[in-house]
Amino acid sequence: MTESNYLQGSCLCGGVRYRAALPVAHASHCYCTMCQKQHGAAAGSYANVASAGFVVEAGAELITEYASSDHGRRGFCRACGSTLFWRSTESPDRIAITLGTLEPEYAGPVEREWFVENKPAWLPLK
Structure with missing residues (x-):
């Protein structure tokens, strides 16, 4: 896979450190109160990608998931607290990775x- 075929972040x-295969289905800002509290910001900002293309390249043992609702799981680094992703147990084929952890920064549009x-x-x- 070439660098232009995926997003990478940490x-x-x-x-x-992780990578996520393109394409991005959509990028979004979520203003729900759970995202606000987890991010400590106005919104959680995400790129929605296929779960099959999401690969943790280093530090899988540092990722902790919090069940914030009956169907939502929020992944974060237990060492530094960085929010890494949100995923729904109702849509296991998709994962929403946080835009703020991408390197280089996300260059696509936020559509939702x-x-x-x-x-x-x-x-x-x-």
């Missing part, structure tokens, strides 16, 4: 916004 401490009714009023205007 956690803050560098202990976890989820739970906009929870979008914080303190976000800056365009």
Whole structure:
């Protein structure tokens, strides 16, 4: 697989490194309160890719998953706390990787916004 065929990323401490095969089905900002709390930000930002193309290249033992709902699982590095992905047990063929962990930064468009009714009023205007 060539570099142009996948996204790659890592956690803050560098202990976890991964790659995810393209294409990205869509990228999104999720304003649900669970994403806000986990990310400590206005939204969780994700690229939705095929689970079959997601490979942890280093640090698999550092990844912990938290069951944030009946169907949602949030993966993070237990050493530094970086949020790495969100996945649904109802759609095991897909995984949503966090845009902020990608290297280089994600260059594609963000096409979707989820739970906009929870979008914080303190976000800056365009």
